[in-house]
Amino acid sequence: MFGFALLAFGLVAGSFAAPAEDLVVDLPGLNFKPPFDHYSGYLNVSSTKYLHYWFTKAYKNPESAPVLLWLNGGPGCSSVGGLIEELGPFHVEDNGQTVYENPYSWNHVGNVIFLESPAGVGFSYASDGDVTASDETAAEDNYQALLAFFKYKFPEFQGHDFYITGESYGGIYIPTLAVKVAADKTNFPAFKGVAIGNGIYSFPLNYNTMVPLFYYHGLIRNKLYSDVVTNCCKGNSYNCDYYTLLDGETECADKINRLLEQGGDLDPYNLYSTCYLDNGATSKRNFIRNALFRKSNLKGLKTQNKNIGAGLPLCAQSNNTEGYLNRADVRKALHIPDSVGHWTDCSNEVGWLYQITHTDVSKEFQTLLGNIRILTYNGDVDTVCNFALNTEFVASLGLDLKDGSENSAEWYYNNETPRVAGFVTKYTKNLDFVTIRGSGHFVPQDKPREALQLIYNFIHKRDYSLPVPQ
Incomplete structure (x- = not known):
């Protein structure tokens, strides 16, 4: 019809x-x-x-x-x-x-x-x-x-x-x-x-590249990073399957979560931005990141702790759009x-x-x-x-x-x-x-x-x- x-x-x-x-x-x-x-x-x-x-x-x-x-x-x-x-x-x-x-x-x-x-x-x-x-x-x-x-x-x-x-x-x-x-x-x-x-x-590649990316952008303290690489990744950060490690409620999953929570006041969509633009993008920025974490359905991923970008700087203004x-x-x-x-x-x-x-x-x-x-x-x-x-x-x-x-x-x-x-x-x-x-x-x-x-x-x-x- x-x-x-x-x-x-x-x-x-x-x-x-x-x-x-x-x-x-x-x-x-x-x-x-x-x-x-x-x-x-x-x-x-x-x-x-x-x-x-x-x-x-x-x-x-x-x-x-x-x-x-x-x-x-x-x-x-x-x-x-x-x-x-x-x-x-x-x-x-x-x-x-x-x-x-x-x-x-x-x-x-x-x-x-x-x-x-x-x-x-x-x-x-x-x-x-x-x-x-x-x-x-x-x-x-x-x-x-x-x-x-x-x-x-x-x-x-x-x-x-x-x-x-x-x-x-x-x-x-x-x-x-x-x-x-x-x-x-x-x-x-x-x-x-x-x-x-x-x-x-x-999704697997996203998580498997995220941890070294955070580390080499200076977001993760060395002791925590070294702990994860040594005890969860057999000493090899680049070939580490963080995605699989997060698919379980384990000590390694908890440590990787802590790595991914670093840099809480930074904008995860642009690490070097100095202010959210006055164009209504702030709600979208938080939404997309949280949605991708949530929808990954990894058992050990604690999405409620994902606070990157949660704090808005004083220069953020009203939602024009x-x-x-x-x-x-x-x-x-x-x-x-x-x-x-x-x-x-x-x-x-x-x-x-x-x-x-x-x-x-x-x-x-x-x-x-x-x-x-x-x-x-x-x-x-x-x-x-x-x-x-x-x-x-x-x-x-x-x-x-x-x-x-x-x-x-x-x-x-x-x-x-x-x-x-x-x-x-x-x-x-x-x-x-x-x-x-x-x-x-x-x-x-x-x-x-x-x-x-x-x-x-x-x-x-x-x-x-x-x-x-x-």
Whole structure:
């Protein structure tokens, strides 16, 4: 019944371009005139689930520019939060009263879809109130959302080059979704690649790299570290299986917990940040880290003691994003029904109910390698989904270095020496691993100029050091 109704709707909607009812004509608080159209509405992905999207067309040549999907992680965090706080064209200040232009928005690269997923996140909802989700259902719902977007909402974009991008738990969301999209060449004829920032590709590797990372960043006192290495790891910290040791209520699990509790007043998403930004990111920062610890289901991991980042410095201010998106006039402008509840950056309910079934996405990567282009990038001072995790994950895929490519070759912002933006390793089968120097977990927020240059050059197959054309 649902499939028939969706098909019938598609026959009507597919006959014209861009849904006029979703066009945002007057965004409250805006202090500039956007030179692009943007749309906010819903994609019906099942008989009960409605996922909210916000689509920002490209600044230039939207009729030919690529289309990018952006997914924030969590699981349970909003991609509209990513729009306002990271890579979208609209940033909010003055306690949610003013919307100003982000000069490094990714719709300078292409048309960008921000999808709030799964149901229960942000403005997305389930009509029956059931917001349970898993890696499998999230991938299927996101796939159905893309079908609805390209077939029924914006059919004129279906033939554009298409990329799936995101960060954090996007390391699970994106590969599981990309496998479905890559297999459907009828509906996605121009699916070109994925770009994943600070992705959680492997839970075991995340824990096994975390302890040495903490130690060599000066967060752990030597006596405790040496005790764990000597008595739990047979003297070898680098090959120690901390993940397995934490899967039991043992003395070693207790000692590793104590290691992971060090640096309690630091921001685990960026060890060198001096203040939380006034953009509503604090709740998301605590949520994502705690969710990943909690969802690992390790018996010996004491998540209630995870106090890293719990204390807010005095410079932390009010939550601009949440305040703005819950204004009645803003909700009306974005076509949000009155029945939809309060917007939050991350949903506690979705996070608690979410079932993680993929603790490693090596299989999905192997399916995608050679079929699409892959960019995996990392801010190098994030401890939650750290660069060492992804370095080891990529190495485990068994790829060779691309001919003529140096391991860890520098790339530069604006092609200027000595502005080293990070390091690049190019592999066979179209995979690039890139670090962003001095960035934390949220790369488009911490290093917006470098992030824009990175994604532009990836999509256009250019040297990462080349400046973005004006």
